[in-house]
Amino acid sequence: MTGRAAGAAGGAPAGSRAIVVNAPGTHRLVTGPVPEPGPGEVLVEVAAAGVCMSDREVYEGRRAPGYVRYPVTPGHEWSGTVVAAGPGTDPALVGRKAVAEGFRRCGTCERCRAGDTSLCSAAYAETGFTHPGAFADHLVVPAGLLHLLPDDADPRGAALLEPAAVVAAAVRAGAPEAGERIAVVGAGTLGLLAVQFLTAYSPAELTVIDPRRERAELACRMGATEARTPADSPEAHGYYDLVVETAGARTTAADACLLARRGGRVVLTGMFARGAVGIDPVHLSVSQLTVRSVFGAPSAAWSLAVRAYGTGLIDPAQLITHELPLERYTDALALVGGGDPKTGKVLLRP
Missing domain, CATH: 3.40.50.720 (NAD(P)-binding Rossmann-like Domain)
Incomplete structure (x- = not known):
């Protein structure tokens, strides 16, 4: 796995770090201001983010045209804690553990109104592909996409609720x-x-x-x-x-x-x-x-996955074999799809 990375000099990073894939095969670990949530949005502090083959496809330039927008911060499988609420957003969300749907559906088209939110008629938009994702310390998502977790939820297992929803x-x-x-x-x-x-x-x-x-x-x-x-x-x-x-x-x-x-x-x-x-x-x-x-998951499937996780019906943490820091992003990609049958789910932990 090749690529160019640059990070902040030693010591604790100031602000918020994020992996940015500028173009296929080229990335940076950047540090900038902590993002601010806009109206109807929340700021999430990322606890863990899963790495899957589609993330490797983004890095290698094999994602189908129209389904990625460079430069991009990848990361569509994640869990975290809401740390700020934008204007018009319920402040009671702050402090809650959560995950969020990846598809940024319009909510008004015929398919969305029928509940088929993964078939939204609007232009494709998804966290980690067309909008900044969770290979970062923080990310901003629409509050309407949140699914709240129990206070004692394990953030490691919760990071796999996106594939669980699929x-x-x-x-x-x-x-x-x-x-x-x-x-x-x-x-x-x-x-x-x-x-x-x-x-x-x-x-x-x-x-x-x-x-x-x-x-x-x-x-x-x-x-x-x-x-x-x-x-x-x-x-x-x-x-x-x-x-x-x-x-x-x-x-x-x-x-x-x-x-x-x-x-x-x-x-x-x-x-x-x-x-x-x-x-x-x-x-x-x-x-x-x-x-x-099946491509992605509608809101109802997300709700089912979160309920199944909260009641212990599924235990996604059993699948995790590697946990790496953001600085080892390319090592994580090399593990995913590397062919070793002992490699299960790989997490990045900001």
Whole structure:
């Protein structure tokens, strides 16, 4: 991992620090004034921020055009404490632990009014991609996007509530029922969180499929009933009532459809790159599959994830393997997607 970084000279930093990616492959650790929240906004002191593959894509310039705006401070998975409220914002929010939705939806279009806030018709806007994110000491977000946490919430686990909300959206789309046979394709962050959510529905079988045996076995410790590699799974084709795809690898969308029984349901949650293998339309129609996709999470899914976290139904902190300071931003990116099966979730801790 290469790049150019410059930080404040030794000693405690004055003001507020932030990672700024000026252009692909080039970043700085800058120190400036603490941001001020505007009307309807809050200032959050960041406690922890998760690093995911999309953050690496931003740094390497592989994010799809229109879905990033340079220069940018990345960081869309985070938790923190509200330390200031802007004009017209409830001052009682100050001092509360919180997370916030990433999509900056308009709230007035037809899709927003229907509750599908992740399908907002306005121009794409998301914290960490088009607006300053949480790889910083502080960030400013609209107060209307906040989800408050219990006072005793662990900020480490709470930093993973953004991917947990995506998984909550996938679970809602899949509509699992007790006693069903369910497969999760992929044992990364999304896959392991999916296992934790789906366990609560008392499936008859909950199988995790991942080429990394170490990751699949970890899923069994989190509630899966079985772990398989793709090579072990041909006999499982046409078997599962529900398949939740979380890997976003080249063939996993097509593979997930093959795993579902006739009349079954498939939810695609991974982020696919160009060149991914398409779904066979003949198989899709003959098998009468229901296929849904998830990109981000609507407000209702965020609420579900925060409730599940607050009640202990999910424990995202189990996924964390590395915690690094802001100064080691490029080290964190190198760990993410580096191929080591022992690397789980990586956090930056301002």
